[in-house]
Amino acid sequence: MALVTHPAADDLTTLTSVLNGFAGRRVLCVGDVMLDRFIYGETKRISPEASVPILRITREASELGGAGNVVRNIVALGGGCAFVSVIGDDRAGTEITQHFAKLSQVEPYVRVSPERETTVKTRFISDDNGHNLLRADRETTVALSPKDAADLKQNAVAQVAEVDAVILSDYAKGVLMGDIAAAVIAAARKANKPVIVDPKGSDYSRYAGANLITPNRNELADATDMPLDDDESVIAAARSICERTSVDGILVTRSKRGMTLVAGNGAVYDFAAEARDVADVTGAGDTVVATLALALAAGASLPTATRLANVAAGIVVGRRGTAVVTAQDIGASLLRSGLSHAEQKVANRESAVAKIASWRTQDLKIGFTNGCFDLLHPGHISLLRQARLACDRLVVGLNSDASVRRLKGEARPIQSEAARAAVMASLADVDLVVVFGEDTPQALIEALRPDVLVKGADYKRENVVGGDFVEGYGGRVVLADVVPSYSTTATVAAMKTAR
Numbered sequence: 369m370a371l372v373t374h375p376a377a378d379d380l381t382t383l384t385s386v387l388n389g390f391a392g393r394r395v396l397c398v399g400d401v402m403l404d405r406f407i408y409g410e411t412k413r414i415s416p417e418a419s420v421p422i423l424r425i426t427r428e429a430s431e432l433g434g435a436g437n438v439v440r441n442i443v444a445l446g447g448g449c450a451f452v453s454v455i456g457d458d459r460a461g462t463e464i465t466q467h468f469a470k471l472s473q474v475e476p477y478v479r480v481s482p483e484r485e486t487t488v489k490t491r492f493i494s495d496d497n498g499h500n501l502l503r504a505d506r507e508t509t510v511a512l513s514p515k516d517a518a519d520l521k522q523n524a525v526a527q528v529a530e531v532d533a534v535i536l537s538d539y540a541k542g543v544l545m546g547d548i549a550a551a552v553i554a555a556a557r558k559a560n561k562p563v564i565v566d567p568k569g570s571d572y573s574r575y576a577g578a579n580l581i582t583p584n585r586n587e588l589a590d591a592t593d594m595p596l597d598d599d600e601s602v603i604a605a606a607r608s609i610c611e612r613t614s615v616d617g618i619l620v621t622r623s624k625r626g627m628t629l630v631a632g633n634g635a636v637y638d639f640a641a642e643a644r645d646v647a648d649v650t651g652a653g654d655t656v657v658a659t660l661a662l663a664l665a666a667g668a669s670l671p672t673a674t675r676l677a678n679v680a681a682g683i684v685v686g687r688r689g690t691a692v693v694t695a696q697d698i699g700a701s702l703l704r705s706g707l708s709h710a711e712q713k714v715a716n717r718e719s720a721v722a723k724i725a726s727w728r729t730q731d732l733k734i735g736f737t738n739g740c741f742d743l744l745h746p747g748h749i750s751l752l753r754q755a756r757l758a759c760d761r762l763v764v765g766l767n768s769d770a771s772v773r774r775l776k777g778e779a780r781p782i783q784s785e786a787a788r789a790a791v792m793a794s795l796a797d798v799d800l801v802v803v804f805g806e807d808t809p810q811a812l813i814e815a816l817r818p819d820v821l822v823k824g825a826d827y828k829r830e831n832v833v834g835g836d837f838v839e840g841y842g843g844r845v846v847l848a849d850v851v852p853s854y855s856t857t858a859t860v861a862a863m864k865t866a867r
Contacts, residue, residue, distance in 0.1 A: 381796075383676060383702055387695045389666030391446040395658075398524045398552055399435030399537030399544060399566075401453040401478065402487035402507070403460045404650075404690050406430070411494045411501070423492055423501060432467045433489055435537035437651045437690045438566075439474055441658035444692035447665075448473040450531055452524040453543055454516055455479070456508070460486035477523045481516050484508045487541050498688055511545040521548045528555040532665035533562045535657050536575070540568035553577045562664040566657045567591070576613045580670065582657055583609075584621045599628070599638075606630035617670050621656060621681070629674045637671050642682025642701070651690040655680050659693070679705075713793035713800055717815055720763065720802045724816055727761050735759025736818035736834075738809040740767045741788055742781045747824075747851040749795075754848035755822035756797035763800045763816060764792055765809040774807060808833045822846045 409423040432440055435453055442449045451468070455461035457480050464486065468476045487507035491500055512520065520543065528534060534556045538544045549565075554577065556563045563578040570590050575581055589596050592605040606618035610632045617631045626641040659680040663673035679701050680693045715723060724734055737755045741748055741764070756762045766789055772781040781788065785803050793801045804812045813821065813834035821838045825847040829835060835845045 383672070384699060386663055386666050386668045386672060386676065387699055387702075389668075390662045390695050392448070393446075393533070393662050393665040394448040394450065394531045395442050395533045395535060395661045395665065396450045396452070396524070396527045396531040396552075397435055397438050397442065397535045397537055398452045398520075398548065399438070399535070400487065400539035400541035401432065401436040401451075401455060401464060402434035402489060402539065402541070403464055404431045404433030404437070405488055405490040407490060407492050408495050409492070411496055421494075421501065423494070426495055430463055430467075431690050432464065433651070433690055434487065434539045434541070435535075435543075435654075436464065436467070437654040437692075438535055438537045438658050439468075439471070440690070441651075441655050441692045442662065443471055443473045444694050445658060445662050445698075446695050447658075447662050449475070450527040451476040451478070452520055452527065453478050454481050454484060454512060454520060456484045456486040457482045458486050460488045460506075477520075477527075479516060479519055481513070483513055483516070484542070487539075507541060509541055511542050517546045517548060521546075521551050524548060524552050525555045528552065528559050528561060531561065533564070533661040535661050536563065536565045536578070537654070537657065538566060538568040544574070547574075549574045550576070562661070564657050564660050564664070566653055572609055572613050575615070577615070578613070579616045579664070580619055580660065581609065581613070581615055581617075582619045582621060582653065582660070584653065585623070585625075588618075588620055602628055603630055603636055607634075619656075619660075619670075619674055619677075621653065627674060627678050627681075629671060631670060637674065639674060639678045642679055642705075652681050652685050654690075655684040655693050659698070713798065714789045715800055715802055717802060717804070717812065720800055721815055723800060724761075724763070732760035733820065734816070734818045735762045735820040735822060736765065736809075736813060736816060737762070737822040738765030738767070738804075738812075740772045740776065740781060741792055742772065742776075742783060744791055750851045751822070751824055751848050752795060752797045755820075755846070758822060758846050759818075759820045761799040762797060763802060763818065764798050765812050766792060766801055766803045768803050768805040771805055771807055810834050810837070813837060817841065817843075819843050820846055822848055824848055824850045826850050 406429045407425055408427045409425040411421040411423055413422045415422050439449050439451050451474055455464055455478055485508045490504045492502045493500055536549050553563050557577055565575045565578045565581045567581050567583050572591050585596055588605050592608055594605045596602050596605055602620055606620055607630055609618050617629055620628045624641050627639040629637040656677045659677040660673045663676050679698050683693050683697050683701055684691050735755050735758055769781055769785045789801050792798055810833050821834055823832045832845055
């Protein structure tokens with residue numbers, strides 16, 4: 369079974385609307401918090417005692433890690449957070465408490481347990497090239513005591529009603545080893561709140577009933593004991609988890625291969641990795657689940673939420689350390705990729721003929737409409753929407769600047785043909801844009817031979833350029849309803865009057 373590409377319906381406007389919905393959303397995060405400590409230094413010498421570099425320490429820093437890094441990403445993306453976890457009664461635990469005190473958007477319930485040691489991951493990093501030289505871990509990996517577990521479960525369940533989404537961030541340090549996950553998922557399901565799980569271990573039964581589980585490829589292999597040699601085997605393994613846990617979907621993060629979303633209803637979506645120079649993959653999974661939670665809280669579908677999470681992951685792996693991503697970062701990346709994609713939709717006549725020939729091998733119906741499209745207004749949007757509904761692929765013929773001047777006068781166009789083409793190509797309803805230099809699109813229509821020719825109903829059928837030609841080989845002409853009171857010429861005149 370081939371992978372299904374994410375639907376093109378999620379245009380920049382839709383994705384931006386979801387991003388704007390992040391602000392003010394509140395997420396409950398339950399999981400294993402830890403301290404990420406970074407020790408930087410110069411490595412100019414080799415130790416005379418052994419063949420290892422000497423790190424001359426120049427600076428040290430620490431940050432919230434594990435589930436704490438999920439919290440940092442939620443806050444950076446514009447959300448608020450209720451956080452439930454446990455720390456030890458030690459120096460590292462005190463540092464974690466101090467870090468949380470700096471996050472005004474977070475309400476932490478972090479239980480201090482004298483029976484546990486706070487997990488610390490210490491990374492030794494060369495200032496010369498930014499390379500990690502060594503990582504040293506100090507941790508507790510046993511389940512919580514009955515008293516700690518009962519206290520955390522009570523507080524986590526109590527928070528469910530006050531949030532818009534829930535994250536279970538499992539780093540296998542003990543917080544989610546008992547029945548806390550099941551209790552939180554049950555409460556969230558009852559309250560109709562989405563639950564995203566970043567899993568660990570081979571037993572996913574404790575995540576049963578969650579909305580989405582996000583294993584990486586290795587974690588999926590461990591959980592299913594199935595070979596993951598190709599796309600088909602990844603899909604099969606993910607489906608086996610869906611069936612066993614009754615979740616809405618499994619999102620498999622696959623490093624350079626991107627992400628594969630396998631929905632419980634059988635649908636499969638493939639998301640190519642965002643092109644980035646990878647500096648550090650530390651914490652990328654935390655960024656993914658934080659973005660997913662806020663997107664689902666903002667009303668996005670699983671595929672749409674995954675697309676945003678994929679963009680966020682592409683950004684964060686380009687940064688060193690346990691970095692975070694903002695909604696503005698994601699928006700800027702979407703804009704860049706949208707413009708790049710739009711440029712790919714602008715073609716010359718010869719390229720358009722070849723593209724349409726390729727579409728026809730897929731039995732796709734080709735539609736065509738044309739115009740100057742100088743200042744885009746609701747009338748244009750309505751025309752393009754109706755045109756797209758009449759076909760499978762819509763080609764827009766765009767008058768060149770010289771053609772517009774001949775038709776409209778020396779003061780037009782307001783925008784150059786390059787700018788008009790970029791705007792037109794950025795619209796989800798438009799699949800291809802071709803600039804033509806003639807006064808009419810007749811020659812272009814003859815070259816492209818569309819199945820459907822669309823013009824506004826303010827034209828009479830006999831006046832539609834190319835209509836006779838298209839109907840001559842069995843095509844049809846569609847006259848789209850016109851939105852009244854909108855005209856580029858009238859808008860330009862009003863602008864002049866307003867001056």
